[in-house]
Amino acid sequence: MKLIPSKLTIEQLDAALIVDFLNYLEAERGNTPRTRNARSAAIKSFFRFLEYRVVSCLDQSRRIHAIPMKKTDERLIDYLTHKEIQSLLGAPDPNTLYGTRDRAMLHLCFAAGLRVSELTGLYLDQLTLHHQATIHVIGKGRRERVLPLWKETTIAAKAWIAVRPDTGAPELFLNARGKAMTRSGFEYILAKHVKTATAEQPSLAKKKISPHSLRHSCAMHTLKATHDIRKVSIWLGHASLKSTEIYLRADPDEKLEILLSTRSPGLRSGKFKAPDKLLAMLRANN
DSSP, rough: OOOGGGOOGGOOOOOOHHHHHHHHHHHHHHOHHHHHHHHHHHHHHHHHHHHTTTTGGGHHHHHHHHHOOOOOOOOOOOOOOHHHHHHHHOOTTSSSHHHHHHHHHHHHHHHHTHHHHHHHTTTTTEEESSSSSSOOOOOGGOOOEEEEEOHHHHHHHHHHHOOOOOOOOSSSSSSSSSSSSOOHHHHHHHHHHHHHHTOGGGGGGOOOOHHHHHHHHHHHHHHHOOOOOOHHHHHTSSSOOOOOTTTHHHHHHHHHHHHHHOOOOOOOOOOOOOOOOHHHHHHHHH
């Protein structure tokens, strides 16, 4: 029987229906296990909300929480090299209004390791450009962090603020209509400048670059500079080191240091003493 979403009741959302839905995502819609797990997590979060409001669904919620997550492949993250980053940051034209804006966005996104939501949600008053320039970031779970800015990043940010149209919007970065920059807007801008930078660095054409690639690149460059995964975690605003461990797996230099610091076990030469019965048997066979 086909269920109409608007007529569904809480009681109908049992574990069997949820499992059927998750299997449908993979089998018919072609979603990956990662997407399946994201949908499962959202459903479980909804039932966690219901537990405190609809006591009668506690057993139903327990069964849904027992649905296991699907195992996924742990792929290595892709990031940009120093030369690729330099080419990308230099792609926008600083002699135009939007080129100045784009250069400031790319610099801040990379230097501070910002999520795209953190970048587009930045307010003017979250940027301090006097004395030691800093950026005040409000990330996931309302976790806050204050980060110092490089000289080049500060210059790019000051250049944009000097020409930024006064539309009354509190956001730092604006689109062509004077409204707050959107995620899709930044994705379009990034793709445009990646195309320009590829002419100078052809290796960019082999990489799938998204706004999160700049965050990954910031993390990898910070790890190479500090060799301290805890500092990377603090810089990115991670809730725990578990989220930061993906960068250790992707950095060959860290593995090389481990290899060089560990001595290879040597094999000592020795004499083989065979029992008399074994020697007699071998002679008889010859």
